[in-house]
Amino acid sequence: MKKYKQLTSGQRYQIYGLKQAGLNQTRIAQKIGVDKSTISREFRRNKGQRGWRPKQAQSLCDERKQACINGKQFSSDSWAEVDRLIREDLSLEQVANRLELENELQISHEIIYQHIYADKQNSGGLHQHLCSQKPRRKRYASGQERRGMIKNRVSIDERPEIVDQKTRMGDWEGDTVIGKNHKGGLVTLAERKSRYVLAGHIRSKHAEGVTAVTTSLLSPHKNTCHTITFDNGKEFAGHESIAAELQALIYFAHPYSSWEQGLNENSNGLFRQYFPKGMELTDVTEEQVQRVVERFNHRPRKVLGFRSPHEVLFGVEIRYTKPSLAVALRS
DSSP, rough: OOOOOOOOOOHOOOOOOOTTTTTHHHHHHHHSSSHHHHHHHHHHHHHEEEOHHHHHHHHHHHHHHHHHHTTSSSSSSHHHHHHEEEEEEEEOHHHHHHHHHHTTTOOHHHHHHHHHHHHHHHTTTTGGGOOOOOOOOOOOOOSSSSOHHEEEEOGGGSSSHHHHHHHHEEEEEEEEEGGGGGOEEEEEETTTTTEEEEEEEEESHHHHHHEEEEEHGGGGGGGGGEEEOOOOOOGGGTTHHHHHHTTTTEEEEETTTTTHHHHHHHHHHHHHHOOOSSSSOOOOHHHHHHHHHHHHHOOBBGTTTTTHHHHHEEETOOSOTTTTTHHHOOO
16 A cells, blocks of 8 residues: 655646646546545645635645644643533634633634544544534515514514614514424524523414413513514514513514524524424423523623623623643643
């Protein structure tokens, strides 16, 4: 078996010339004196938006090599802490910045990615905790609203401007996540300033159950519940009962205007990581739902300066990392 060697900068420019001359990957490999899989891998790993170019390819290769060198500077204890945070389903950026925020470790998300890639090559499972959300496009209907009108609803147009500014606690957005074949679901709520989320399991999408769960979820936050903005689903037909119980003002977004509840839409996308669209939610337990909610609320967010929603909502500071990391690195 031939020993694998990385391509040099000179070889990359030679490959470029042969490629421009119209040679295929097999012929290029023969001319360069490498296996054809080396050429295939080179074109796949080191191409940019404008295709494969020798200068850019060399730069990408150098960056990965430097990331590998830097990664070896960290102790096994440091990597164990990184792994622990990854298994909490934090993004690579969240892991890197939270470690820096707590003065524990300065590490780039690129180095963490290389670490996860190496772990995957060794049959590890860290990559399974990466959240890869594909862009979604919703199909919006035109013409008349088909879902029916909710009695006595108040339009988002009448909502106070302070809600848009996100300068105070207590302005919530509400929606539902429904299981496959409309079997089971969740009521989800998100506080606009802190990004704090609440969720509760529902057996069906009927207004009576949604009203009860919504009221139950927000009752502990009654003193900081000024407004709630729902979409136009008929499940929120009991909004007047919710408003009376919580002494809050309730508004409704325009039909087919999900961007008016952008925070809640984003939160629902995160819930789908744990409760995917092809899953019936009838048998989901409340304990399972609350475990996911706990994870979200203790996940550091970039928009919050890598503090967590829990820290922001309750005005507390929580240490997420082990305090010995920085000491271990210096010793």
